[in-house]
Amino acid sequence: MLLIMFWLKRRVFKNLKTYLERIVTVLEELSKKNIQKSESLKNATDVLEDEMKKAKQLVDKCSKRSRVYLLVNCRKIVKRLEDSTRKISKALLLIPLASLDLSYGVKEKMNNLCEDMLNAKFTTAMAEEGILEKIEMGIQERNVNRSYANELLFRIADALRISTERAALKKEYDDFKNEIDDVHSRKDQAEAIQMDQIIALLGRADAASSAKEKEIKYINRRNSLVSQPMEPLETFYCTITGDVMVDPVDTSSGQTFERSAIEKWLADWNNLCPLIQTLLNPAIL
Incomplete structure (x- = not known):
């Protein structure tokens, strides 16, 4: 007892x-x-x-x-x-x-x-409800900015009556973040998803990351962008083959196609543009 x-x-x-x-x-x-x-x-x-x-x-x-x-x-x-x-x-x-x-x-x-x-009634405080609503809104909007996360973390600190100094806020965030392993071990998928969402939301706050962590995150992000091949623009694709054009050619209709594809198209007695159905001049390729 x-x-x-x-x-x-x-x-x-x-x-x-x-x-x-x-x-x-x-x-x-x-x-x-x-x-x-x-x-x-x-x-x-x-x-x-x-x-x-x-x-x-x-x-x-x-x-x-x-x-x-x-x-x-x-x-x-x-x-x-x-x-x-x-x-x-x-x-x-x-x-x-x-x-x-x-x-x-x-x-x-x-x-x-x-x-x-x-007849006992247990209720949450108004401040707690306000924080939960802000968390739910942030998760729904997904793309909230840093100021939103900062304000949320400050409101949490105020509700918990803890210091709003960066070190104190980071400690509380890290303590909460460490809970995720236990949640996963209990195989509570719904809670794990919710935890991941809240961690990601609070992780946008300035206090959630140290200067070193931010530097590492920036470098990783930059490297991932460099290593990812750029998706070709839609205009680079031939509408006949569906592939990126290697030898593009303009037609009399003003449309562009892969040369071999449009030549085959015309050779098969198709005299209309595959896209806009206007008469093509085979001499203009």
């Missing part, structure tokens, strides 16, 4: 922390009553312990994630926290209060706790 409470210092887990603290208080009161465990009570407490263990596992997983990862996945995490809270409350409802020798105050406290947890 102490481990859970340590990691629940994060803002997004505060509500769950409050509920777990209330559960601990109630369970401590139950233990003081020295109640003999019936089969139904044992089953109920086993289910409760199992659900609380799952909540702990969720918290432990989140505690190992980078802050940017938690932010960009806050909707999913909030939903899982809400589900976990309700499952714990349902486990509490299994405790047979009516058959236990408990005071009215303890029973009322248990009932109130169950009701609060069942």
